[in-house]
Amino acid sequence: DGGITQSPKYLFRKEGQNVTLSCEQNLNHDAMYWYRQDPGQGLRLIYYSQIVNDFQKGDIAEGYSVSREKKESFPLTVTSAQKNPTAFYLCASSTTSRSDTQYFGPGTRLTVL
């Protein structure tokens, strides 16, 4: 089955700790994206990557970091610098960076206590 997987589904962390969210895809897509979803707000873009070993900041990159060492994987680290990290995080991919049709993973709900 082709698709996007995210792990874990739920994550609880203490304030001040860094945490890494996993995103893997076996769709052979070039581009990958990370979004944050808060209640009553639309999805907001954190980071995106058009190809391996390259990534760009989205609209709300502060307090987050990413890497893209492999085509299939685009992990997101939520650092202690992120002031309000509790949210639902969605990873997506598209065939190329020019393709607007993005396919989403099931998401990770992060709660910082």
Added chain:
Amino acid sequence: EDKVVQSPLSLVVHEGDTVTLNCSYEVTNFRSLLWYKQEKKAPTFLFMLTSSGIEKKSGRLSSILDKKELFSILNITATQTGDSAVYLCAVGPVTGTASKLTFGTGTRLQVTL
């Protein structure tokens, strides 16, 4: 700043009703408009529209884009309880070579028996 506004924010209908969801946008260098359905987790892709006045249809769902008036509608006929979800509208502008979608806050649809 790019902006996507969806209305209504939420609505409740009876099974069998027809509903119309609205999406208006202000985006620099518009390229495409996408509709997604989000039940509990991953948004699933419904339609992408790039040309004005062309209706995209899939079963009981259809959508049309008006590029002159900068809006799109999503129609659902003969609604079923399985249509209950948040419907997201997103717009994809031309920004360099990357697709960066701007999302609206969504319309929450509840279909009751």
